[in-house]
Amino acid sequence: xxxxxxxxxxxxxxxxxxxxxxxxxxxxxxxxxxxxxxxxxxxxxxxxxxxxxxxxxxxxxxxxxxxxxxxxxxxxxxxxxxxxxxxxxxxxxxxxxxxxxxxxxxxxxxxxxxxxxxxxxxxxxxxxxxxxxxxxxxxxxxxxxxxxxxxxxxxxxxxxxxxxxxxxxxxxxxxxxxxxxxxxxxxxxxxxxxxxxxxxxxxxxxxxxxxxxxxxxxxxxxxxxxxxxxxxxxxxxxxxxxxxxxxxxxxxxxxxxxxxxxxxxxxxxxxxxxxxxxxxxxxxxxxxxxxxxxxxxxxxxxxxxxxxxxxxxxxxxxxxxxxxxxxxxxxxxx
Amino acid sequence: xxxxxxxxxxxxxxxxxxxxxxxxxxxxxxxxxxxxxxxxxxxxxxxxxxxxxxxxxxxxxxxxxxxxxxxxxxxxxxxxxxxxxxxxxxxxxxxxxxxxxxxxxxxxxxxxxxxxxxxxxxxxxxxxxxxxxxxxxxxxxxxxxxxxxxxxxxxxxxxxxxxxxxxxxxxxxxxxxxxxxxxxxxxxxxxxxxxxxxxxxxxxxxxxxxxxxxxxxxxxxxxxxxxxxxxxxxxxxxxxxxxxxxxxxxxxxxxxxxxxxxxxxxxxxxxxxxxx
Numbered sequence: 347x348x349x350x351x352x353x354x355x356x357x358x359x360x361x362x363x364x365x366x367x368x369x370x371x372x373x374x375x376x377x378x379x380x381x382x383x384x385x386x387x388x389x390x391x392x393x394x395x396x397x398x399x400x401x402x403x404x405x406x407x408x409x410x411x412x413x414x415x416x417x418x419x420x421x422x423x424x425x426x427x428x429x430x431x432x433x434x435x436x437x438x439x440x441x442x443x444x445x446x447x448x449x450x451x452x453x454x455x456x457x458x459x460x461x462x463x464x465x466x467x468x469x470x471x472x473x474x475x476x477x478x479x480x481x482x483x484x485x486x487x488x489x490x491x492x493x494x495x496x497x498x499x500x501x502x503x504x505x506x507x508x509x510x511x512x513x514x515x516x517x518x519x520x521x522x523x524x525x526x527x528x529x530x531x532x533x534x535x536x537x538x539x540x541x542x543x544x545x546x547x548x549x550x551x552x553x554x555x556x557x558x559x560x561x562x563x564x565x566x567x568x569x570x571x572x573x574x575x576x577x578x579x580x581x582x583x584x585x586x587x588x589x590x591x592x593x594x595x596x597x598x599x600x601x602x603x604x605x606x607x608x609x610x611x612x613x614x615x616x617x618x619x620x621x622x623x624x625x626x627x628x629x630x631x632x633x634x635x636x637x638x639x640x641x642x643x644x645x646x647x648x649x650x651x652x653x654x655x656x657x658x659x660x661x662x663x664x665x666x667x668x669x670x671x672x673x674x675x676x677x678x679x680x
Numbered sequence: 681x682x683x684x685x686x687x688x689x690x691x692x693x694x695x696x697x698x699x700x701x702x703x704x705x706x707x708x709x710x711x712x713x714x715x716x717x718x719x720x721x722x723x724x725x726x727x728x729x730x731x732x733x734x735x736x737x738x739x740x741x742x743x744x745x746x747x748x749x750x751x752x753x754x755x756x757x758x759x760x761x762x763x764x765x766x767x768x769x770x771x772x773x774x775x776x777x778x779x780x781x782x783x784x785x786x787x788x789x790x791x792x793x794x795x796x797x798x799x800x801x802x803x804x805x806x807x808x809x810x811x812x813x814x815x816x817x818x819x820x821x822x823x824x825x826x827x828x829x830x831x832x833x834x835x836x837x838x839x840x841x842x843x844x845x846x847x848x849x850x851x852x853x854x855x856x857x858x859x860x861x862x863x864x865x866x867x868x869x870x871x872x873x874x875x876x877x878x879x880x881x882x883x884x885x886x887x888x889x890x891x892x893x894x895x896x897x898x899x900x901x902x903x904x905x906x907x908x909x910x911x912x913x914x915x916x917x918x919x920x921x922x923x924x925x926x927x928x929x930x931x932x933x934x935x936x937x938x939x940x941x942x943x944x945x946x947x948x949x950x951x952x953x954x955x956x
Binding site: 360361362364365368369372373375376377483484486487488489490491492495496498499503614615617618619621622625636637639640641643645648652655656659660663 | 786789790791793794795796797798801802803805806807808878882885886889890891892902905909912913916919920922923924926927930931934935938
């Protein structure tokens with residue numbers, strides 16, 4: 347296990363290096379010279395030449411890349427054109443919001459999708475199965491941004507049940523400890539703040555999680571059906587175990603590896619989906635930061651956010667990969 | 681299975697018909713503005729505007745019909761180009777093996793390491809907007825599922841007797857790949873393509889919604905939703921109809937793809953679910 351983990355970590359390094367090279371290459375394709383964008387309009391040719399030399403823009407591609415890489419490794423992506431703040435600080439401030447949203451979206455998808463999939467898989471061709479199948483198709487086909495807009499229109503607009511934008515009601519949340527408002531309010535024992543944070547996250551999380559819910563429901567159903575036909579299930583039934591014990595202790599447990607694999611794969615989709623959902627609900631995460639940066643061609647910010655998302659995605663995939671052994675002891679990595 | 685194919689096929693047929701016949705069946709020019717008729721509610725029976733108008737008085741129905749055309753053109757081009765690139769690289773990777781395989785698979789690994797849609801956003805952010813760049817951005821990751829499946833199948837095909845026979849008859853590598861291997865990869869590519877079509881439509885709409893899609897003068901379902909966002913509290917039809925079209929189209933294509941997969945190759949269940 348340890349050897350496998352080390353091998354995977356070592357194998358990830360060249361991929362991350364190539365990712366930085368790709369992002370840096372794309373950055374070079376951006377129209378316009380950064381010096382032209384950053385300097386005031388009245389800057390002379392000499393000013394521009396001096397700025398280009400100061401920022402190393404006159405150096406060859408490989409030298410510029412190595413400088414960029416050295417800074418990126420230290421978490422330094424420069425200063426945002428728009429916010430006039432360090433990109434790293436902006437990422438640190440906004441990251442918890444995106445992670446909290448992704449966590450609740452996953453929770454929403456798992457808590458509804460998995461039981462529904464188990465239920466449908468345990469009763470193939472029943473009304474539950476048919477309902478689950480339709481529900482699953484609706485889930486995977488739903489454009490998240492449209493669902494978000496419709497939820498705002500109906501739940502916030504017509505019924506005024508939940509807030510439509512932002513992350514907290516001003517003055518209700520307490521001090522920021524972890525940056526996860528639900529956790530912070532619980533640590534402080536601020537129940538009002540907790541309910542407030544939950545009320546803000548329900549709609550964005552449901553919107554973000556709906557596709558994953560559909561996929562999980564379908565995958566769980568199919569995994570349950572696959573395992574049901576295994577010989578050990580027949581043996582368990584022959585031993586006289588009750589239907590529920592066979593289902594939950596033998597079938598669901600063995601289907602878990604497939605379900606967890608899909609949850610891991612879909613986390614990446616959730617991360618990029620959060621860019622759109624954060625835009626719809628004005629959720630102050632890094633997705634929203636990226637979209638704000640796009641409007642002003644804030645290249646340091648865009649580069650920082652793209653790399654942050656990608657490193658997070660690679661890390662999640664890595665963790666999912668090495669967690670298989672813990673979930674299913676039959677899996678050995680050597 | 682038949683129900684899925686019939687329902688999905690009907691939606692796709694409707695989409696194609698509407699897209700092709702757009703100039704004939706639209707009541708108005710999709711970009712024609714009439715400020716005096718701005719934000720008119722749908723009038724299904726007697727009104728001038730069946731699905732209402734937007735904030736500058738453009739007819740929603742006409743824009744939706746033209747939007748179908750744009751979605752269809754972009755999604756089909758993306759699927760076709762992704763298929764050609766993915767199957768081509770996959771076949772080369774699997775057939776030659778060694779360093780070629782290593783280089784192509786490394787590229788696959790790197791491109792696949794980006795969360796879906798993020799690479800497209802980065803490409804559009806850095807390279808600017810336009811129809812061509814949008815297609816490149818959407819293809820950037822979408823060729824990977826084709827490549828992986830094609831590589832896997834080629835690895836098995838290259839050891840088969842008919843390939844050995846072709847080689848012993850003196851056929852060149854290009855001929856073996858083109859004439860003997862590629863035709864055997866088409867079935868899987870078609871199944872992946874149907875699912876990729878649905879994801880391409882959603883991705884294009886998502887990028888248009890974020891303001892990164894095609895230029896503003898071209899009506900798309902995603903940009904209609906983005907344009908209507910500011911007015912939805914008073915004009916619900918601006919959000920409902922374009923979104924419903926995206927949803928129904930993607931649902932139809934997914935149903936068709938699912939039905940086709942069941943018929944053509946049930947083993948592709950996992951390989952085809954990829955980029956969104």
